[in-house]
Amino acid sequence: MTQTPIIETPRLRLRGFRAEDVETFCAQMADNGFAQYITREGRGLTHGESWQRFCSLAGHWVARGFGNFAVEDKASGAFVGHAGPLEPPGWPAFEIGWGIFPAFQGRGYATEAAAAAFHWAHHALGKGETLHMIDPVNAASEKVARALGAEPGEMWTPFWPDPKPVRKWRTTWAAFKASPAFARLTA
Numbered sequence: 001m002t003q004t005p006i007i008e009t010p011r012l013r014l015r016g017f018r019a020e021d022v023e024t025f026c027a028q029m030a031d032n033g034f035a036q037y038i039t040r041e042g043r044g045l046t047h048g049e050s051w052q053r054f055c056s057l058a059g060h061w062v063a064r065g066f067g068n069f070a071v072e073d074k075a076s077g078a079f080v081g082h083a084g085p086l087e088p089p090g091w092p093a094f095e096i097g098w099g100i101f102p103a104f105q106g107r108g109y110a111t112e113a114a115a116a117a118f119h120w121a122h123h124a125l126g127k128g129e130t131l132h133m134i135d136p137v138n139a140a141s142e143k144v145a146r147a148l149g150a151e152p153g154e155m156w157t158p159f160w161p162d163p164k165p166v167r168k169w170r171t172t173w174a175a176f177k178a179s180p181a182f183a184r185l186t187a
Contacts, residue, residue: 004061004069005124007116009185012109014069014083014116017058021070021079026050028081028101037135038099039164057082064088066125071100071113080104083113085121085130092156092168096121096130098144105140111147115181118148118171128173133158133166142169149175149182 004016017025029035029050036042045053060067068084081100087093096118098110114132121127132150134141142152150169157165176182 004067005120007069007120008074009112009116011074012080012112012116013072013074014113014120015072016061017054017068017070017082022051022054024079024101025054025082029053031102034099034102037138037141060086060088066121068097069113069117071098071109073104073109078104080109081113083110084117085125085127091158093131094121094127094129095133096148096171097132098141110141110144111181112184114144114148115176115179115185118176119182119185122173122176130171132169132171134169135164136167145169145171147179147181149177149179151175 007014026047030044032044035044039045057068064087066085068082068086070079071081071083072078073080081098081104083098084096086095086097096114098114100110118130121130132145133156134145148171150171153168153170155165156168157163
């Protein structure tokens, strides 16, 4: 089994998922406003659907040797969302994604966590670029992608987890190093 590393930023701790994270994750995924950009149906998920998604995120580490991190606010210890790499079989390329729970949005956590995850992926996995699959009406995630140095690309319809069209945003390592997110991460 692959051990999930712990990454620390000034405000966040990116760590492995824990059993005590399940109920918080499932409660957040039931929220229609949060899940609208994540699920095909544009609605919150049932507890069973959320459980499957949680297990898929946590299990990606076992299947691929990398995956999403649980994102924790260092000051409070609160589990605030998830961020990190994904690349299931058939995916068009390596991706860094994020999902910060509604009560913690608007604080820059998504950008900080995604930047830390890409920095880690570059150094630990040798990744020189990443995609971000973003619902074309999700302006907040587009803002995060831009802060990472990403450029929008073509539309794509994934087969997993839901066949919902997304735009492929691409960040190269060079663009990331020139980005505001990199500057904040390495300050």
